[in-house]
Amino acid sequence: xxxxxxxxxxxxxxxxxxxIEGLRDKDLDSLRQRYTTNVVSxxxxxxxxxxxxxxxxxxxxxxxxxFETVAYExxxxxxxxxxxxxxxx
Numbered sequence: 255x256x257x258x259x260x261x262x263x264x265x266x267x268x269x270x271x272x273x274i275e276g277l278r279d280k281d282l283d284s285l286r287q288r289y290t291t292n293v294v295s296x297x298x299x300x301x302x303x304x305x306x307x308x309x310x311x312x313x314x315x316x317x318x319x320x321f322e323t324v325a326y327e328x329x330x331x332x333x334x335x336x337x338x339x340x341x342x343x
């Protein structure tokens with residue numbers, strides 16, 4: 255079971271890495287592939303809550319228009335992966 259948990263965690267970390275790449279490259283198409291259509295996010299710019307992938311991407315487009323380069327870093331990420339049966343892996 256540990257190997258499945260490790261594989262699941264690696265897949266999640268890979269997706270996060272692709273989001274960071276998309277941000278660095280200012281690639282909205284790549285980011286669209288990573289977010290669920292009904293994503294809910296909370297950002298700095300009003301309105302603070304953004305619902306849906308289009309709203310999220312508009313927010314990133316605004317960031318890309320303002321900043322020449324975009325750096326994004328994830329630190330101290332801890333994942334808890336749960337099986338469909340509800341048991342933690």
